[in-house]
Amino acid sequence: MKYSNIGGQAVMEGIMMKNGDHYAVAVRKPDKEIEVKVEECHSFIKNKKILQLPFIRGVFNFVDSLVLGMKSLMFSAEFFMDDEEEEKEREKEEKQRKKGKDPEKENSILLGFTVAFSIVLAVGVFMILPYFISLLFQKLTDSQLLISIAEGVVRILIFVGYILLISRMKDIQRTFMYHGAEHKCINCIEHGMELNVENVRKSSREHKRCGTSFLLIVMIVSIIFFLFIRVHSPILRVVVRLLLIPVIAGVSYEFIRLAGISENKIVGLLSKPGLAMQHLTTKEPTDDMIEVAIAAVEAVYDWKKFLRENFGKEFPEDKES
Structure with missing residues (x-):
């Protein structure tokens, strides 16, 4: 199997897909139309060399993913505000402008606090x-x-109890269906199939690079670390756990990254628990959800080029040229 460099996550009634320095959010609006927004994404760490350092990059990638996920979720939520909420939001922004404040800057600060609190x-x-x-x-x-x-x-x-609890909520169930559509789209491409509803529908909703797998690996890695690193003072134990969080996140990220590009049997075996967890956080999507996921992919990723280069696929436009 060939591997793409595209990744994403589900949002409210939609999908966010990221490829390189760009991301797209596709949302099925209440009027059933699909709205797609494409923007550049920038890491809060400007030094790209740091973002390439093994183990360290995992921590920054995790924070960047949280920020991007929150921004995408806020964008998708805008389409489902009622008229009264929209009017209040407009009035709030207008008051900020009259006071000489920048609403976008205020939202960025709020986003930062939200991510930090999370x-x-x-x-x-x-x-x-x-x-x-x-x-x-x-x-x-x-x-x-x-x-x-x-x-x-x-x-x-x-962790498992939390997933089971939120999965009982109707809105979360639909989000998990979109999560499934995201995985199925990526699997469709990476298995050499053309990106259409029929091919996506029969693709797997399991994927080794999933955030669910990452979080479970964090839990497992933390168990291993805390088994071997022991201190007697109860206060120091808490401090050690806090200090080791970036290290645990970095190690977990490297494993998920390796699992996403490796066919090694041992790596595959170690990935099984994370893939099993995805049966809780992904559900089979409907065709209209798959259409949203396809729209998000096509906005930032040339899947036809990927199939040409890795599977030797030809398309009608290739013959015409």
């Missing part, structure tokens, strides 16, 4: 909370090894 909340729930819950096991055993294993198990259970 990171802090995720660290607290998935990294620190399991540690404090694991302390309850000290009443049952003095073995730090068993307590560390219990912490890891609690961490994974919280």
Whole structure:
């Protein structure tokens, strides 16, 4: 199988697809038309050499993905505001302009705070909370090894439980369907098939480069790290867990990156848990969702060129020229 450099994520009633320095958000509007926005995306780290350093790049890529995801989600949400909400938003922006403020700058600051809060909340729930819950096991055993294993198990259970809980929400179920459409589009191209609804429908919704797999690998890598890195002070244990988060994210990113381009059997075996988790976070999409995903891909990616170069495919326009 050949590998493309395109990736994406689901948003509200749509798909975001990223290729290089550009991304596209395609949204199925309430009037059933597909709206597509294409823009450049820039990392908050301007030094490109840093973004190419193994292990370090994973941390910055994760933050960039969060920022891009939030921007894409905000864009898609605009189409589903009612008239009263839209009017309030316009009035708010007008008041900001009258005060000499830039609404876009204000939104960028708000976006930054939102991303920062999301990171802090995720660290607290998935990294620190399991540690404090694991302390309850000290009443049952003095073995730090068993307590560390219990912490890891609690961490994974919280993660899986969170996914199961939100998957019961109707809006999230539709988002998971769009998530499936995103994966199926990428798999369609990477398996040498023309990008159309029929081919996408029969493609797999599992993909090794998925963010779900990344998050599960983060959980597993954290278990391994905390098994071998031990300190006696409870306060230092919390500090060590916080300090190791960038390292864990960096290692996890490198594994996902390797898994996305490798046919190695061992790597494939290690990828199985993440692929299994994707059965929770992806669902089979409808044809109109697939059409949205195709629109997002075609806005930023020349899939025909990819098929020509990697699979020797020919298209009618090739014969005409």
